[in-house]
Amino acid sequence: MSHPPRPLALACLACVLLYLSGCGDMDMGPDNPVGPFPQVTYCSVDQDCPDPSLFFCDSATSRCEPACLTREDCGVARRGPHALAACDEVGGAGCQCDMNRCVPVVCAADTDCDSGTVCRDGACGSPPSESRAVACEVTPDVVVGTPGMTVDFRVWVRESTGAPLVLRDGVAWEVLSPSVVGGGGGHQASVVLSEPASEHQALAVRVGNVSCHARVTVLPAEVAPGGVRVLVVDALTGRPVPLAVVAVSADDGGLEAAMVTNADGAVWVPAEGEVALSAFHSDYGYLTLARHDASQFRDVRMALRRNPLDRFGGVKGPFPTLTETFSTAVSLRVGLMGLSVPGLPTDLAPESFLGPEHEVALPVGTGQDRLSLPSGSALWLTGSTAPDVAAPGVAGVCDSSLPGVLDAELAIRTGACGTRTAWALTGELPLKELPLNLMAPGTDPLLQLGQLLPGSTRFFSALSRDARFTLAPTPGILTGEPDTRAAEYAQALPFERETPGVRLSFPFAVRVPPLPQYRGAHLDRAYVLATVAVPGRGMVPLGLGAAANVAPADPNTDADARLGRPGLVPVRMAPTHRGLEGLPYRLVVSATSGDQAEDGTVATSTLVANLPRPEFDPDGVQPVDAGLSFLSLPESVRYNFDGAPRGELVGREFQAQVDGRASVVRAEFTNRAGRRWTVLMDPDDTDDGVVVPRPPPGFEDRTFDFDGVLQATRAKLQVEALRVRGLDRRVGQGPSRLVASEGLGAERLADLTDAVATLSVGRPEVTWRHPEADGQRLARGSAVRVSVSGFRLGTGSGGEGQVRVSMRGGSGCNDQALFASAPIAPGRGEVELQLPAQCSGLGVSLVATLVDLEGDPLRPLVTATRQVDIP
Incomplete structure (x- = not known):
């Protein structure tokens, strides 16, 4: 049986970094942010340093560090014989004064650099040549759709070492057939599907001497009268899903018709008027469109996600020691890594984010404390061997270069491989800096970390854009009790050991909107996760910030000690690097309560806001405004698991009251094997009640967990109200408009959602x-x-x-x-x-x-x- 999941994916991320909280700064060794020093100077007090007005003694590392109050304090004019090479080198960007330390300026975009240069890995330099390209791939590489559907493509380029290559010039797109209309420039292209055709190469891109392409299938535009055409695709690979059962159910949940999809993933089913339209496949999560108007929306595209725990795998190995330390202090090395998250975080099983938990021993004082941490975390002392870490990945696409994959297309279609972006946050902590209350009951590590990280200059980010891995059947899945801790990982960590990573160089403040209430009380904390959205890969964390809301408990987060203003959350993040340059930054702002309700419910309201670019603003002079407001939480949630009427609910009826600004409601049932059934509803329908249909013969009812043959318990229920850009609540029928062939597309839901209020209902x-x-x-x-x-x-x-x-x-x-x-x-x-x-x-x-x-x-x-x- 898998480990009980954490309530929040974001909390899972920060919990692993427990031992960074309250720690002050970390020494990252010879890759000093201003180095090299003329000489290594150890110290006990500031007076041991060459000039106490220009240096201070870092008590954690017993080493002199360059001090500053303004940027000018880092330049040669002020420092004279104690000038810092990295701050004065010819053609360099100079240094910033960050938390009273001189640190090199890091770029976040090409516009930060001089004309003729580009920003790569946080530094300005000459643009790479397309002649270095030896391989490329297009995402998505397979598309199935109908005429009029718009598809956005991106090309990933690699050089001979396998490292990613982001070019300024030399990328040319070519349309190969009349089935697509459009084109592209640079690394991106956008086309509209046109003339019907079976699968063929319809779009190509050439980079230097290499080329790659996308395969496209365009279905006929006509749909036979008296029914609905349903196209079922894999949400993460674009491949069609054949042999899926598409069922039409009446208002009472009774089955009226069922048909099976063909090799293109398409099927026509008889349906008219208001029906429940569902897609069932044993390898995927079920998807139901409640109260779908089959007379108006007659061409539908349903995107399914694979059962998250049927297969498991990823990357594993000793956590890479990216730098060596010069410090004489005994330190605890800390590392956290994972693979990018495709879709909304709630689309994943918690075990698929940072991995199942395992116990680690931490030396504190004279004793040993044992902690339960996700498998992507590492804690070890300087001088000892780095422990193994494992990061699970979500199935997707791959190629035959992946060891163990003989037929890449077969592996993709069976969910046996994937490609994601690996990320890591690294650092080290002197043991004498561990706070005395580190292990105190009730300590919130996420809050501690998020409050203290923005004040440190010694956090680093490492990325590997193209981490490929295989997945194998999860031990115990055949009995319905998957044991993800027993799963094996066939691929090694993908980080380049000689690459030290990029410093989290951008401190700034985020103005958090008024926090919502749950059961009459304002949520008591807010977290800000800085990310980059990677097409075809998912969300990649780059930084973090957090604030409490207890003094007083009102709509605003408490004033930060440095900023001194309520409602502002300080954040620190790294720029995009290692092949992710030019991709959009996103802020994920979550409000929640630290205490789980007595009945097991967990309430969270989250915003996803675009961040034009990170700015260096340590004093929060120009806070970033999320520009959005939180959705209120769906507190009045009821579902009758029984097939017979009980109280005010008929059999299998769901009711909820949600925020009037929501455009789609998702009710998601998850059994102990991690298999799901998602019901999409229009918010207007949830007040009156929606009946969840019965599954067709041969399919398990995932609203229940079955122990043996007779004993059944309730599946977990999670309810989400989503605000989706492009779906006007006043028009109504949000889910149907989302999945219509000419609509926005359910597989794009994560990119289109800017607010979601989530209530996870406990299992009695x-x-x-x-x-x-x-x-x-x-x-x-x-x-x-x-x-x-x-x-x-x-x-x-x-x-x-x-x-x-x-x-x-x-x-x-x-x-x-x-x-x-x-x-x-x-x-x-x-x-x-x-x-x-x-x-x-x-x-x-x-x-x-x-x-x-x-x-x-x-x-x-x-x-x-x-x-x-x-x-």
Whole structure:
């Protein structure tokens, strides 16, 4: 069984960096940001340095560092004999004064450089020649669509060493057939599908002496009357999905028609009026369009994502030591790496982001503390061997250069390989800098890190644009209990050891909009993740910032100690580098509450804003405005898992009240094997209720988890309200317009979404705490305890029901039932009940069951049994 997932992908990222929080600056060794020094000077106090007015003694590294108050303090005119070579070299960009340290200026775009030069890996230089190109690939490389569909392409270029090559000139696009109209310039092209044709090479690009192409299939424009044509494609590879069952269901969820897609992934199904239109394939997540108008939208494109835990793999190896240290301090080396995230973070299984968790030992003081960290994290002492790390990847495209891949197209179509961008954040921390409260209960490592990282100049980013890997069936997946910790990784880490990475050189502030509320309280923290969006690869982290909202708890984040203004979050990030230059920067701003609700729900509201470019603004003089507002959270969420009516809901009915600015609602069910069923709805329909259809014969019902043959429990439910650019709420029918053949395209949802409010609903569970095991002996009239999760205890407003303990067997026990509706302590979810004094006997069964407000057991049953002896 896989490790329980973390509630937030962003929290997962920062949790791994726990030991960077509260640490001050890290020494990155000989690749000093201003080096080289004329000589290495060790020190105890500032007076040990050559000139205390120009240097200070870094107590963490016991080394003199160049000091400054202004940029002029870094130049030769001010420093004289203590000039810094990197700040005064001919043709260089000079140095900035960053957190009172002199550090070289880093470029973020070609416009930062002089005419005739370009920005690559954070430094200005001569533009590379196209003659260095030895290979290229187009993304997407396969397209299936209908006339009128617009497709954006990008070419990736590599040189003989395999390193990425970003050219200023020398890229030429060519249309090869009348099936596409358009063209491109530089690394990008945009075309419109035109004349119908079977799969063929329709677009080519030449870079120097190499060329590559994209294959295109254009379906006929006509759709036969009386039904809907549905095209089913893989959301991450563009390949058609044959043998998918497309089903049409009535308002009550009953199946009306079902057809199977052909080799092109297309099928015509009879349908008229308002129906539920669903695509089912055992290897993919199910997708349902609720209340689809089959008479108006008769040509539909449904993009499916593979089951995230059916196959597992990625890259693994000793974490690369990018630099060596000159410090005499004993230090803890810290490394975090992962592979880029395609789509919205919630599209992934948490295990697919930074990997399953594992325990590591951290020397602190005279003892050892064991921590549970994702597999992409590394902690080790200077002088010791770097530990292995593993980063899982999501299936996608690859080529035959990948070891173990004999037929690349077969591997792509079976989800056995992928190509993503590998990223890493690296640093080192002297042990004497570890804060005393590092392991204190309740410490939020994400918040600590996000508040302290912007104030440091010693964080570095390393990237590998084209990390290729294979995936194999996940151990245990055939039994429905995938064990991702037992998965093997066939490929080594892709980082070039001689490349030190690029410093997180851009500190600035982000103005966070007013934080939303959940259950009457403002969310108490905000996180800002600086990223770059990589076509065909996904989201790549470049930096981070965070702020609390507790003093006071109001709509604004607390004032930062350095900026002194509420509502501003300081951020620090690296520029794009290692082949990602020229791609768009994005800010992901998330608001959440640090404490998980008693019923297991997790609420998060997130904005995705374009960042024109990072700026060097350490004092936050010109804050970056997200330009958007958070969506309110969908608090009133109800779903009847039972097939029969219960309360106000009919069988399998979903209801929710969402923000009026949302344009699409997603209800996503996930079972223990990580397999999903996503239902897309128009926000106007969620108030009235939407019935989730029954799956066709032969397909599992993923709204449930099945233990064996008979026992079933609820699948996890997550509800998202999304604001999608290009979908006008006033027009309505957002999901249908999104997936229409002439629409925006469901596979582009991540690029089009600028706000999403997410509520993860806990799975109701009940567990015995006392007695701890079967066969235990209890005294007559003794107290028993039961733990409840994913369920709000209470019979009043906001409560969902009670715990009922029934007794069977023995003497004076039968037909006895005990009820508890309040936990013994707030937030613990644990109840205590007193057994009747007259109940006694051997083998007495105590059956704990969750019941609703009417006293009826939840459906499916949520129950746990203990057998005890009561003499």
